[in-house]
Amino acid sequence: MAALSEQPDALKGIGRGVEREALRITPEGTLSSAAHPIALGSALTHQWITTDFAEQLLEFITPVTYSVPDMLTQLQDIHRFTYRAMDGESLWPLSMPCYVENEDDITLAQYGTSNVGQMKTLYRQGLKHRYGSVMQVISGVHFNFSFPDSFWQSMFGDQAPYARQESVSDAYFGLIRNYYRFGWMIPYLFGASPALCGSFIDQTKTNLDFTVLGKGTNYLPYATSLRLSDLGYTNSAQSGLKIGFNGLDQYLEGVRAAIRTPSADFAKMGVKDASGYNQLNANVLQIENELYAPIRPKRVAKSGEKPSEALERGGVEYIEVRSLDVNPFSPTGIDDTQVYFLDLFVTWCALSDSEPMTDCELPCWRDNWNKIVLEGRKPGLTLQIGCQGEQLTQAEWGRRVFADLSELAVVMDKAYGGDNYQKVCHELVSWFDEPEKTLSARLLREVIEQQSIGKVGLAIAKQNAELYSQGEYHLVSESQFIEESRVSLKKQQDVEQGDAISFDQYLAEYFGDSVSL
Template sequence: MSQPESTSKDTLPAWVDSSHISGMLRGIERESLRMQSTGFLSQADHPKALGAALTHSHITTDYSEALMEFITPPKETIGQALDELKDIHTVAHRYLEHDEKLWPLSMPCMLDDHDENIRLAQYGSSNIGRFKTLYRHGLGVRYGRRMQTISGVHYNLSFPDHFFEALQAHETDEQLKTLSLQDYRSHRYFGLIRNFIRLTPLVMFAVGASPSVCQCFMTGREHHLLPLLRGTLYLPYATALRMGRFGYQNSAQKQLGIHYNNLNDYLDGLQKAVKTPYAPFTRLGLKNAQGEPIQINDHVLQIENEYYSLVRPKQVPQDGETPSEALKNRGVSYVELRAVDVNPYSSIGIDENTAGFLEALALYCLLKDSPNLYDDEQEVIEKNQAEVVNRGRAPNAEMLENGEKHFIEDWCRHYLTELQPMGALLDSAYQTELYRNALETMLKRVNDVDTTLSAKMIEDTLALGGTWSFGSHMAQLHVAEYEQHQLSAEKWAYFDDIAQQSLKRQQQLEQDNQISFEQYLTHFR
């Protein structure tokens, strides 16, 4: 088998230096289930002391009521982002009730046999709050509520405008040189997205951390998983089952033909999906026997965010804008990298090695030539993803690229070598060795698969007697970290004030209902 051809010297232009990437911003979104002391999923309401999930800027909920989401604002360094995330976790832990803990794995803690005991996230009686809950109800009707207990980490990253200006000035294509900065920036971000999709198997191998699941997660589902020990299912060489067919998938979406070749085509594809009825969802109906709505509509997507993707182009919506309208009006301002499992060995679900690796990879994806991505190549990528998800640590696991097969270790090693100049540039920009150390850590995992997170998790799950025992053990270790972490009085006051303001904003929204929810829903439809 041939080695992939090296292109690193062509990827990082000689004129690029650390000043060009000065001003990068990153933010982190981490999800975590609340777990009862019994090990089962929490049945309790979102703690009121944490504020209103609908309107809180840092602490909210995702699909289920027990699935907390912690959001940092954009930060200038990785250290600042991780510190902020640690503060948010510490605040959340302080106000958890009934001896609950934060579950530290991507795949859920113990679930009972009844899907209805996975409570939908609740956002109050305002129309927008009820709409958000109805959307989640629709997801449950379509895919089952167990899908709404999976956790992940989303890494948000933006590059400064002066970098895009410099890149555009060095373009040789006259059409690209005449684009507005907004359109050129979107063009480059879409190139980043296509390359990131191509390289998601590397992410899954390097930071995948869901090689096994609690048996309860598979209740009522056919699967090919094997028993690891009582109560735990796995695949011997799996890395990231969360990213495979047991994670959140939408088979209807495969028919959409949504491509990331340019912003307009992407937005057209999304709009088609949110306006096109889909027969299986039509058969589910829009109301239950009591006349209550059960899904927003019967379309391929209820709303744009239902489109599942490993990476998303993003723009901050202004009041009244949908995500697509924000992108159309102001272009892409950052990307959301979503193919990242929760690291159970970190009390905040991510460490600086993962963050540094993702940033070096994103910079590489931005700078590397990025041909358009069509269905035939997408099929190859999906086969590569399935290979690494299910058997990425197998001695004979292979990646297919440009019609040639490569052993996965060679393939990953090639791209990690390609990332070295990016890591050096980032280290120079931040006067650190964080990025070099991060890439060395990932290379060590490639060279010795027993040091991967997925392999370590299997070893520890066996040693501790199962998924719940391993997760509970790590959760308790994380509790000790939260309780030792010191926040200043000003920081506590800051979070208390945000919580109180969020409750007031939710109350105001509920008082401002001008029309009934039925009218609100009809207008949206």
Template sequence: MSQPESTSQNILPNWVDSTHIHGMLRGIERESLRMQSNGFLSQADHPKALGSALTHPHITTDYSEALMEFITPPLSSIGETLNYLKDIHAVVHQQLEHDEKLWPLSMPCMLDDAEESIRLAQYGTSNVGRFKTLYRHGLGVRYGRRMQTISGVHYNLSFPDHLFEALQANETDDALKALSLQDYRSHRYFGLIRNFIRLTPLVMFLVGASPSVCQCFMTGREHHLLPLLKGTLFLPYATALRMGRFGYQNSAQKQLGIHYNNLTGYLDGLQKAVKTPYAPFTRLGLDDEAGTPIQINDHVLQIENEYYSLVRPKQVPKAGETPSEALLNRGVGYVELRAVDVNPYSPIGIDENTAGFLEILALHCLLSDSSDLLDAEQEVIEQNQAEVVNRGRAPNATILEQGQAYPIEDWCRRYLNEMQSIAALMDQSYSTPLYSQALKVMLSRVDEVDETLSAKMIEDTIEQGGTWGFGSFMAQQHAGMYEQHQLSPERKAYFAEVATQSLQTLAVLEQETAPNFEQYLANFR
């Protein structure tokens, strides 16, 4: 196997300096299950003291009633963002009832045999609330409810317009120079997205943290996992089973042909998917025997959010806009990096090393050349992802790139070395050693595979007697941190006010009686 050549000198243009990245914003969405004291998934309602899950801007639920989602606003530094996330966790922990805890792993806590005991998220009696619950019911009907108990971290990132203006001014292609800033920005973000997809094996290897699962998660499914201990299944060299075929998968989506080569093609593919019936979903029916709706429609995607992807182009929707309409009207405003497992060793699911690494990687992806991503390369990327998910820590694990196979460590090291100048630039911009420190940590995981999160988790899962033992041990430790975390009086007052406000907003929504839900759904269908 030949050694990959380094191309580091091509990545950072010599005119880029630290002022160009001033004004970057980042926000984090972190998911976590509420777990009962006996280790099983919570059956309780979303705590009322936290406000309405439908209308609260920071504390909501995802697919199931027990799957909480914590959302920071976009902030100007990693430190601020992680602190805000800590505040949310502390607020939530105070309001958990019946000795519940936040489960610290991506793969779920104990689930019983009955799928129905995974309660769908409830958003009240308004049309929009009932619609959201019906969407989740449809997901359960289509893919099973177990899949909806997986947690992840989504890292949202935007770069300032003055960076895009400078990049455009330095373009040599007249067609790119002639684009509006909005279209040029979208063009560059799509380049970032394609490169991020190419480099997702790097993310899975370095921050993957789902090498094992509770046996209960695989109930009723065929699998190739091996017993690690009683009640826990694993693969010896796995890194991120959440990102593999037992995670968020949608066979129908495979046939979508949604491409990331430009905004128009991406939106066309998405629109086709939300409007095209799919025979296996048609066979499930739209309503049950009693006439109660069981899914929104029988299309490949019920709504756009059903499209599972490793990274998404995003724009903040205005009132009444779909995500696609927001993108069409104002172009890409930020990217959502979704291939990130929950770090069980961090009380907030992510630490500054992962955050720093993701930001360096994103800037690397933005500044690197990015050819169109065609089907043949996509297949190779999927092979690479499967290799890393299932056996990324194996001594003979390899990555395919441009017809060559490279040992995974060599491949990872090459890209991390290419990122050194970007880390230095970001350190300079933020007057911090955080970024180069993050890169150093990632390089140490490449040099010594036992330093990866996935390797440590296997070791600790054995030590704690299984998935439940490890998860509950970490949950207990994290609970101590939440209790010690001091919220400022202003932040405490803010969260109390937002909870109250969210319930008032919900009450207004629920007073609207027309149209009734049947008509509302018929209009959508």
């Protein structure tokens, strides 16, 4: 921190990107049954608009941007084009799904007839068999973040290329460890899934003691993010994985072990039968993307390169924060307050001391996160700091961290001009003493008033549809979107025509000796 105070410009040039997921819904608030709109191009090759698990689950991707307003404006442009291409449909504005009558109403995402397209759909088929489709259409927001070269120069000085690569990777893993230790603040502040539609519970198993509203809304009074509980995003089937974060080698060893380790439960499902494939393989993870994690180390992969191969080749390039619920109070699912806070928090995680994480510490942070997502706004809730037994309430710990964040905010405002970071600190620290200001509390108030999460979600969806039915594009023009859709369809056709081997051979070559098909 001291070095940056002397040279705040080292923080200029932070790279950011957002991935926002959203279900397409009918005007009545039910899941759309329509295929991915052709006006949105190919979900396989479009650079800004794709699908996640299901045909109905859109994913919007902004390119790397070095300005917070520009990133959010790009996201607005993507929303505006998408709404105008959906023929009367709108986007569900909440993380937990809308009413889903039957799991079969969820259609696996389709990517065409190419080998890579078929593999993407088959991977989703495996997820359906393993975890159920309803859990897979929970929506979130992912925040991608990278430090500029000037930041690493201020941290490490001059280094040979490989030494710099190792230093940067080690620093990102230090950041990741601190994120696990302190990142519970993100669902506390920004969790926005304290309630869910009863149809979700009907098709999943839970022991949680929900309060029931009206004809089918379930909630926990102090919950912040049911999406991050065992009920949703954080799948209990992976709780036994031993993936460490004390360095790149340890992390890659853990991920690769999970990919190569057979699962007796998944083997019972069978990989292939007379009707075709059921899943990619019967291992604990089919592929690396199946690892559920609130944060991931990342590097842009070359064509045909697996994520772990990219990391091994070039080290960590950026991190992906995956613990953000969709913000129902922002038409794009995320707002500038959240982004400025994430800038601050992630930078603080990188600058703060980060001891190696011991085996006893892993259950500790998991327990803290679980307490926050299920009862984070409960007065006097205590969390444990490390393995030493010290405990603090969530409010006391939050204020302690924000004291550091406030100092860093001054430095970051010097780098970028204005007072955005200091304003965000001043606002958010008050949410620990006034939990009714958090997103989860605000949403739950509306749900209780309306006696229905469906009514609240549909009302917001209609407001957003009206907003984006009008207004001008700002950074990406309508003609650019139309051209990107046209080009993406041509790219998919080229990929399909370029295949020279069978799908069986493609899978065998992709996995090599790492799995048993």
